[in-house]
Each structure stands twice: as C-alpha cells, then as structure tokens.
Amino acid sequence: MSLNKTLVDMDYLLNEAPREKHFITGAQAMAEAVKRASVDMAIAYPITPQSEVMHLVGDIYAQGHIKEYYRAEEELGTMSAIAGAARGGVRMFTATSGPGLLRGLEAIVSWPGHRIPCVLGVLTRVVNAPLSIQPDNIEMAYLMHSGVVMLHAENQQDTFDYTLAAFAITEKVDVYIPVSVSTEGFFVTHAKGYVDMMDEKYAFTEVDPYHAPVPAMDNEVPPARIQRDAPVQKSNFMSYLIHSVWQQEIWDCNSRAMKYVYQYLGGPIEVINPDADVFIVASGCAAAQSREANRYAEEEGLSVGLVKVKCIRPWPRKEINDALKNAKTVIVPEHNIIGWLSKEIKASIPNGGIVVEGPRVYGGMTLPVELIMEEIYIALGMDSEKLQA
Amino acid sequence: MSLNYMIPASKFKRYLPKDYVELVDYGPFGKKYSEVGVKNMGTYKELVEEHPMCSGCWMSYYIKIIFASLPNPEDTVTIGTAGCGRLAISQAAVPFIYGNYGDQNAMASGITRAFRLRFPDRQKDVITIAGDGGMMDIGFSMTMHAWFRREKFTTIMLDNEVYGNTGGQESGMSVEGAVLKMSPKGKNFGKMPAMQLAITAGCVYVVKMSPTNINKASKAIRRAIFAARNLGPTFIHVYTSCNIEYSIPTPDVFRDAKEKEKRSFCI
Numbered sequence: 001m002s003l004n005k006t007l008v009d010m011d012y013l014l015n016e017a018p019r020e021k022h023f024i025t026g027a028q029a030m031a032e033a034v035k036r037a038s039v040d041m042a043i044a045y046p047i048t049p050q051s052e053v054m055h056l057v058g059d060i061y062a063q064g065h066i067k068e069y070y071r072a073e074e075e076l077g078t079m080s081a082i083a084g085a086a087r088g089g090v091r092m093f094t095a096t097s098g099p100g101l102l103r104g105l106e107a108i109v110s111w112p113g114h115r116i117p118c119v120l121g122v123l124t125r126v127v128n129a130p131l132s133i134q135p136d137n138i139e140m141a142y143l144m145h146s147g148v149v150m151l152h153a154e155n156q157q158d159t160f161d162y163t164l165a166a167f168a169i170t171e172k173v174d175v176y177i178p179v180s181v182s183t184e185g186f187f188v189t190h191a192k193g194y195v196d197m198m199d200e201k202y203a204f205t206e207v208d209p210y211h212a213p214v215p216a217m218d219n220e221v222p223p224a225r226i227q228r229d230a231p232v233q234k235s236n237f238m239s240y241l242i243h244s245v246w247q248q249e250i251w252d253c254n255s256r257a258m259k260y261v262y263q264y265l266g267g268p269i270e271v272i273n274p275d276a277d278v279f280i281v282a283s284g285c286a287a288a289q290s291r292e293a294n295r296y297a298e299e300e301g302l303s304v305g306l307v308k309v310k311c312i313r314p315w316p317r318k319e320i321n322d323a324l325k326n327a328k329t330v331i332v333p334e335h336n337i338i339g340w341l342s343k344e345i346k347a348s349i350p351n352g353g354i355v356v357e358g359p360r361v362y363g364g365m366t367l368p369v370e371l372i373m374e375e376i377y378i379a380l381g382m383d384s385e386k387l388q389a
Numbered sequence: 390m391s392l393n394y395m396i397p398a399s400k401f402k403r404y405l406p407k408d409y410v411e412l413v414d415y416g417p418f419g420k421k422y423s424e425v426g427v428k429n430m431g432t433y434k435e436l437v438e439e440h441p442m443c444s445g446c447w448m449s450y451y452i453k454i455i456f457a458s459l460p461n462p463e464d465t466v467t468i469g470t471a472g473c474g475r476l477a478i479s480q481a482a483v484p485f486i487y488g489n490y491g492d493q494n495a496m497a498s499g500i501t502r503a504f505r506l507r508f509p510d511r512q513k514d515v516i517t518i519a520g521d522g523g524m525m526d527i528g529f530s531m532t533m534h535a536w537f538r539r540e541k542f543t544t545i546m547l548d549n550e551v552y553g554n555t556g557g558q559e560s561g562m563s564v565e566g567a568v569l570k571m572s573p574k575g576k577n578f579g580k581m582p583a584m585q586l587a588i589t590a591g592c593v594y595v596v597k598m599s600p601t602n603i604n605k606a607s608k609a610i611r612r613a614i615f616a617a618r619n620l621g622p623t624f625i626h627v628y629t630s631c632n633i634e635y636s637i638p639t640p641d642v643f644r645d646a647k648e649k650e651k652r653s654f655c656i
Contacts, residue, residue, distance in 0.1 A: 040506060043499070068502050073534035077495040080488060080531065084468070084496030087486060088503025106489050209507075217484050218504065219391045219464050219513065 003064050005203040007038065010168035014161060014264055017198035026188035029156040029195050030095065030121050030181070031056035033163035034066070037119075038203045040090035041068040045078045045100060050133050051123035051189045053095040065200075075100045079107030086116040089209030089216030091167065095121030097185055101139045102127055105146075112147030112177040112250045115214040117170040119163065120148070122182040123189045124284075124335070126363055134364020135185040137284060138336035140312065143180060144344075147250045149257045150312040151265070152283040153183040154291075156193035162310070165264035167204055175257045176213050177250060182312075184285035184335060187366075258314045268316035269307050269323060276305030277328040278379045281320070281345055283309040286333045286367055293333075293372035304376055309341065317348045329379035330355045333372050337362045391464040391513075392419045412436075412482050418463045427457045427607040436462060440477040445639030447646060448547050448629035451600050452477045455518065455545065458610040459483070465514040466500060468493045470528065472520035473554045473631070474547045491528025493517040494535035497542045505541075514614050515542040521562035522552045525581050529561075536590035536622045543617045544592075544624045545610070546583060549631035557634035564653075569634070580653070583626050593621040599628040599650035601643065609656075628654040 008017065013036065024032070030053045034042070042061065044054035061069035068090075072078040075096055082092050096104060101122055111118065124137035143150060149169060153159040159181065166179035183189065209216035261268050272294055282290040287308040297304035307323050309316065324330055324345075332342035332355060339357050346352035356379065359371040377383075396413055397405055412418070415434035417425035425433050436456035442449035452474060459465050468486045469475040470493050479485050488496045497517045504513040524532050524546040532544065551569055552558040559572035565579040587595045594616040600606035606627075613623035628649045630637055637645050650656070 041499075041502060067506055070502075070538065072495070072498075073530050076489075076492065077498075077531045077534060080492035080495035081499035083488065083492075084486070084499030084501075085503040086499070087496075088500040089507055090503040092499075107492060110489055217466060217486065217500070218507070219466070219484060220394055222394050 004201065005038070006201055007203055007205045009205055010165065010264060013198060013202055013204055014164060017202045019196040019198050022195050022197055023192050024156060024195050025190055025192050026156045026159045026183055027052040027056060027123070027190065029160040030163050031060060032195070032197055032200075033160045034093050035060045035200055036198065036203050037093070037164060037167040038091060038206045039066050039093045040207065041085050042066055042093045043078045043081050043085070044069065044071050044094065045075050045096065046071070047095075047097045047100050047123070050097045050125045050185045051095065053121050053123060053189070057093065057095070075104035076107055079104035079111075082118050083107060083111060083114055083116050086118050087114075087217040089207070089218050091171075091207040092118040093121070094118070095123060097123040098125035098127045098133075098139055102142065105142060108143070108148065108178070109146040112253070113246060115176050116178055117176050117212070118178050119166040119170055120178055120180040121163065122180050123185040124182055125185040132364055135187050135285070136336055136362045136364060137182065137184060137334075138338060138340075138362070140182055141336070141338060141340040144313060144340065147177060147254055148313065149175070149177060149179040149254055151179065151181045151310060152312050153181060153188065154284060154287040154308060155188060156191075156195045158310070159183050159188060160195050160197060162265065164204065168264060169257055169260045171207060171211070172257070172260055173211060173213055175253050175260065177253045179257070182284065187285045255314050258311070258316070261311045261314070265310055267319065268311035268314070269309055269319045271323050272306040273303065274305060274323065275326070276303045277326070278303070278331070278376060279305040279307055279324060279327045279329070280331045280333065280372060281307040281309065281324070281341070282333050283312060283341055284335065286335055289367045289369055290333055290372060292369045293376065296369060296373055297376055302376065302380060315344060315348070320345060320348050324349055327354060331372060331375045331379065332357065333367055334358070334360045335362065335367060336360065395463065416482065417457075417459075422460065422611075425457070427454055427603050430457050436483055437477060437481045440480045442473065442477050443633050445632045445637070445642045446473070447632065447642050448474055448549060449477045451547065451606065451627055451629045452481075452518070454600060454603060454606050455516075455610055456481050456483065458607040459514070460611055460614055461512065461514055464512065465516065468497050468500070468515065468517045470519045470523040471554065472523050473549070474518055474520055478518055491519070491523045491526070492531055493519050493523065493528060494540070494544060495531040498535050498538065498540045501540055501542045512618055514618070516545060516614065517542065518545045518547065520553070521546060521548040521550065522560045525561045525583055533586065533590050536587060536592050536624070539591055539621045541617050541619070541621060543613045544622065545613075546624070546626050547629045548583075548626060549629050550580070551631050551634045553631040553634055587624040587626070591621060592624040594623040595626070596624070596656065597626040597654055598656040599646045599654035601646050601650050605656065
C-alpha cells in the first residue's frame with residue numbers, strides 16, 4: 001500500500017495491537033475496520049440515508065487505504081462485479097441493506113458456490129411494504145439459507161471487530177466463502193458508541209490469491225483451466241452429483257468457519273448468568289436491549305440469564321443447547337416480524353416449547369426494555385402490576 | 390508466467406488427459422496469429438472442437454472464429470451467461486466464467502479492474518460473450534453501465550433474435566412482427582438499437598456484422614480486443630441465426646446469413 005502500514009496477522013491486529021478509545025458511529029466503525037483490512041477494491045451503491053458505510057469507504061479510498069473503488073449501477077451489478085473481481089485475486093468489500101440486499105441476492109447466493117472470498121456489510125432495514133428505510137432485520141432471514149457465514153454485531157465495537165475478523169475468516173483455505181457482518185441500521189450505524197481501535201498504521205496482511213482451495217482465475221497458476229467439457233452443463237447423473245457434493249462442501253466450509261469464530265471472536269455466543277432458569281437469547285441490537293433487561297432484572301433481584309448470539313451461520317447449535325440445558329423459559333426478543341432467531345432456537349433445543357416467541361418489534365420500532373421485562377415477569381409468575389409500576 | 394503455467398513437467402505429462410497434452414503441444418498457445426488463427430483452422434489443435442450445439446448452428450461457427458482469433462489465448466478470460474452460446478464457450482480451452490443471469494459485463498468490470506491492479510504491466514484480455522437476451526434484456530443495465538464507465542474489455546453479442554436456449558421466446562432484439570413464444574400475435578416493436586446504444590454509451594470500437602467472411606469476422610474480433618486494451622470498451626454485434634427457432638434448414642443457414650448481411654447486418 002502507498003501508506004506506510006505495518007502489516008500484521010489478524011490475531012495480532014485484534015488481540016495485541018494497542019488500542020485507543022474513540023466515540024464513533026457504527027457506520028464509521030465498519031469503515032475504520034475496512035481501513036485496517038488491506039482491502040484492494042470496494043464497489044459501492046448508494047443506500048443512504050440508511051447507512052453511510054460506502055461513502056466512508058469511498059473517503060478512505062481517496063486517502064489511499066484502498067486501491068480501487070467505484071460506484072456501480074445497482075446492487076446486482078455490484079455483487080456481480082465483486083464475484084468477478086474476487087476471481088481476479090483481490091480482496092473485496094461492499095455493504096448494502098434491505099432492498100439492496102434482496103436486489104443483489106441472486107449474485108450473493110451464488111458467491112459461496114463460486115468460492116468468492118469477500119466481506120459483505122449488511123446494515124439492516126425494512127424490505128417489505130409499506131416501504132420504509134427504518135431498521136428491521138428481516139432481510140437476514142433470506143441470507144441464512146445462502147451458505148454465507150453470518151456475524152451479527154450488537155454495537156459499534158462489535159461492528160469494528162467482527163468486520164476485521166470477517167476478512168480473516170473469509171480467506172481461510174478451509175472456509176473460502178463470503179462472510180457477512182450485519183448490524184441494525186440507524187440504531188447502530190447512526191448512533192455513536194465507544195470503540196477501542198488500534199492505530200490505522202496497523203493493517204491486516206495482504207491477500208494471497210493462491211492460498212486458496214480454488215485459485216484466482218488469473219491464468220497464472222496451475223491447474224490450468226484449459227481442460228474442456230464442463231460437466232455441470234450437462235443433464236446427467238454426473239452433473240447432479242457434482243452440484244450436490246459441491247454444495248455439501250459449501251455448507252461444510254460454513255461449519256468449519258466455527259473454529260475461526262472461536263479464534264477471533266472468542267466463540268459464537270456470550271453467556272451471562274449461566275445458572276438462571278429464565279434466559280433471554282438475542283442477537284445484534286436486540287442483544288443490547290436484552291443486556292439492559294438483564295441489568296434491570298439484576299437490580300430487582302431477579303435471576304435472569306442472557307445468551308448473546310454473535311454468529312448466525314454457522315449456527316451454534318451445540319453451544320446454545322449447552323447454555324440452555326437447564327433453562328425453564330427462553331425469551332427471544334427480535335427486530336423482525338417473522339422471528340427467525342426464535343425459530344432457529346426452537347429447532348435447536350430438545351424442549352422447544354420453552355421458547356417464548358418474542359417480544360418482536362419491526363418496521364423501525366425501538367425495542368423497549370420494558371417489553372422484555374414483561375416477558376420476564378410472566379415467566380417468573382409475577383403479577384402484571386409489577387409491570388405497571 | 391501465463392504461458393508456462395499450463396505446460397506440464399515432462400514426467401507428469403503422461404498422466405494428463407490426452408486432450409490437454411495435445412492442446413499444449415499443438416494448440417495456439419504462445420504461437421503467432423499467422424501460424425494459427427482462422428486461416429489455418431484445421432491444421433492445429435483448436436480451442437473449440439466438439440460442442441453440443443444444434444446441427445447447422447451459425448452461433449457455434451462464430452464462436453469457433455472468436456477463439457481462433459484470440460491474440461493472447463493463454464492470457465484470456467471469457468465470461469458468459471445462460472443461453473446457447475455458453476454451451477460451446479464452456480467447451481473452449483480458455484478459462485470461462487459462467488455467471489448469473491445477464492451479469493457478464495458487471496463481472497467483467499470487476500475482473501478487468503482486478504487484473505489491472507495486480508498486473509499493471511501485463512495484458513490480460515477479458516471478453517464477454519452472451520446472447521441478445523443476456524446483453525440487451527436481462528443484462529441491459531449492466532451492459533450499458535460497463536460501457537458508460539469505460540471499462541476496458543470487449544463485449545460480443547451473439548444476436549440470434551430470439552431466446553433460443555429457453556425455447557424460442559421473443560427478445561428485445563427480435564424483429565418487429567416476429568411471431569414467437571411470448572409474442573403470439575407478433576412482436577409489436579422493432580429491434581433495440583444496440584449499435585447506437587453502444588456508441589452513445591462510449592464504446593470506442595463498434596462493429597455490426599453477419600460473419601459470412603471469416604477473415605473479416607476475425608479482423609473485427611482482434612481489433613476489438615486490441616482497442617479494449619488501452620482505449621475503452623468495444624462492442625461486436627453479430628448475427629448468429631437460430632436455425633431451429635426460425636426454422637432455417639441447415640443448407641440454407643449461410644444463405645440466410647448473407648441475406649441478413651445485405652439488409653440489417655451490413656458491416
């Protein structure tokens with residue numbers, strides 16, 4: 001890079017490089033992570049006012065931290081160009097949200113199968129009518145079946161750390177599929193929070209396009225791709241077999257990302273008060289409100305546990321089962337109408353009937369701590385007058 | 390490196406497929422155009438040989454010309470999309486990216502820029518080859534915007550005036566009045582003005598042709614690739630009939646191409 005950077009591995013960058021506290025927005029936190037990730041190219045499409053991430057990434061390109069950047073025609077064009085550029089052997093980043101994610105979804109769902117290593121920021125917002133630009137993470141439900149590794153950040157600090165970690169995870173030879181970092185639009189992207197960041201002179205080691213299970217398509221390294229007769233074009237058993245084993249490998253890649261979630265994020269879940277009977281399980285911004293509910297409960301002398309889910313794919317089934325093995329009630333607050341997280345949890349534990357599907361807010365509503373407290377009081381058999389007080 | 394990477398170690402050679410070894414020994418890689426090229430087709434191991442296209446397919450004939458015309462096949466990547474063309478293009482001994490529907494020019498934008506970042510002093514040719522549906526209908530926005538952005542690669546539209554691979558539906562490039570699937574009463578507007586669009590969008594070299602003359606066709610392809618290296622986007626709009634959907638008997642395919650050349654596809 002033209003700037004005098006000290007290139008370091010991700011373990012050093014995340015865990016050892018000295019950090020200083022900054023007070024910045026979630027959008028800034030994501031862009032600051034990109035600044036330290038030795039990104040070669042970023043492709044942008046406007047999603048403002050919902051998120052400023054790709055503006056800010058443009059600014060850091062102008063400052064010389066990124067080698068190439070352009071504004072594409074629309075989201076499908078963006079996501080397709082990412083697939084082309086990543087095949088050319090460069091490190092890629094883009095961010096989108098809501099309808100943009102859905103417009104780009106055809107390309108995004110093909111990224112894992114194409115073995116495209118890249119990082120996708122997802123700053124969640126409403127996708128369905130009546131149209132709105134407000135925060136709502138229903139779009140993550142569509143991404144859950146794509147094969148993409150999915151991290152879900154609670155706050156500005158998570159957004160910074162997860163985005164950096166994502167660049168390391170996506171390029172692991174035994175993973176080599178895209179990693180998305182989601183967080184709630186506005187609630188996190190536009191709000192400021194404290195973020196401990198290393199100096200920007202530190203940056204992640206540059207990409208090695210040949211340290212890959214599927215090398216860059218640059219006509220530089222064996223195996224030469226001149227063997228003819230692409231079998232996937234055919235309608236015969238071999239083509240069905242190739243597709244099926246390839247997709248099995250994609251989901252195995254997804255599972256193998258878990259060990260790197262442990263390495264860089266300390267594991268896929270965080271557990272507070274593990275011996276409680278009543279648990280709140282939440283991800284993203286809902287985890288922040290759940291943390292507050294947990295604090296309220298503690299102040300009131302109630303024993304309530306919290307499981308924060310950092311990683312939606314690979315899904316931490318074992319970890320969640322272990323954390324909830326003695327739970328009597330599991331409350332799952334969410335920022336979407338369908339409750340994709342509560343459905344996952346219900347399907348993961350043997351006693352899914354203990355899951356309270358909610359509280360849920362959507363369409364941009366905030367998630368008052370009182371809504372979570374109400375479920376806690378009900379779970380503990382307390383009368384509703386407690387709530388009125 | 391680009392030529393050497395495909396040449397196997399001598400002791401390893403016997404374990405490789407015969408087709409691969411013959412391509413390395415007798416193919417066009419690293420050879421001068423005068424030694425190989427379209428004039429010498431049939432005397433060297435060509436990049437496209439067998440393919441699953443229909444008997445009498447004018448498109449497969451033109452695809453063979455494209456690959457026989459490449460100035461630098463060992464350093465070329467082709468990108469295509471769903472359609473008949475990719476059935477033959479994917480049989481060529483040149484790296485081919487089969488992208489999503491109509492996204493070839495967006496993908497080419499990304500990979501061309503990546504190559505320029507990583508190999509600033511070397512030339513790697515990127516060529517998108519897709520049908521009229523892929524270029525002008527479903528991929529229209531991505532085709533046009535790649536040109537507006539002045540992306541330096543070559544776009545070749547194989548125009549058979551119909552969605553051939555999906556069974557003969559009307560496309561934006563079908564002629565007015567054509568009775569096709571999804572236009573049961575005849576298409577009620579004319580062909581999209583692809584050439585004018587390309588010129589307006591900033592293509593620096595544009596050719597419209599019916600490839601009845603193999604040398605002219607090859608010259609246009611090579612010029613388009615050379616111009617794209619330094620000057621900007623280039624576009625070849627080529628008539629490659631669908632003899633199945635338009636019911637052109639195989640012996641008449643060339644005559645049809647000649648007639649198109651006189652009317653709407655004169656070079």
